[in-house]
Amino acid sequence: MGVQEPDLPTLHEWAGGDHAVRRLIDAFYDRVEADELLSPFFPGGVSEHHRDHVTAWWAEVLGGPTRYTDELGGYERMLAHHRDLDISPTQRYRFASTMSLAADDAGLPDDPEFRAAFVGYVEWGTRLAMHNARPGADDLTEHAPVPRWGWGVAPPWLG
């Protein structure tokens, strides 16, 4: 999974590295904790443990360190966490649009190329999450690599 883009910075580098990804995830879950559609998924709030693990997932997806695969259980652990969550289309959309707002909160680069790649992954990932979360689903992809997202059709403007 993932397009080889050897001459380009990774999305992780462009975003500002691990610290920027952590700022994104904190901004996102701070909003989730206050959201009437999303907070019920996280009774008692979103733990440090969860924030750290999801940061590792995102850093890896964006082309950074592979800690989620190497130390945290990889795709299979992510899949296990979404099984049977029963995510509605309205909740999926709220999740995706909240990620976009969190990217602003966290001061991630706002160039159109980065944001297009970012929301492309958010749209893809949330739709897969909703699919994987159907109660009793028995047709899921059980094993896969953690995805590595790229710039797609609009690479960064490097002058």
Ligand code: HEM
């Ligand atoms: C781009 C989309 C998504 C990504 C990248 C993502 C990523 C992850 C990851 C990596 C975990 C496991 C964390 C760990 O290892 O401990 C997780 C858990 C979880 N996700 Fe997602 N997720 C996405 C979409 C969603 C959506 C749309 C919802 C609900 C609206 C959701 C709700 C949850 C919940 C409630 C857990 C924790 C479940 C538990 O602790 O048992 N996720 N997510």
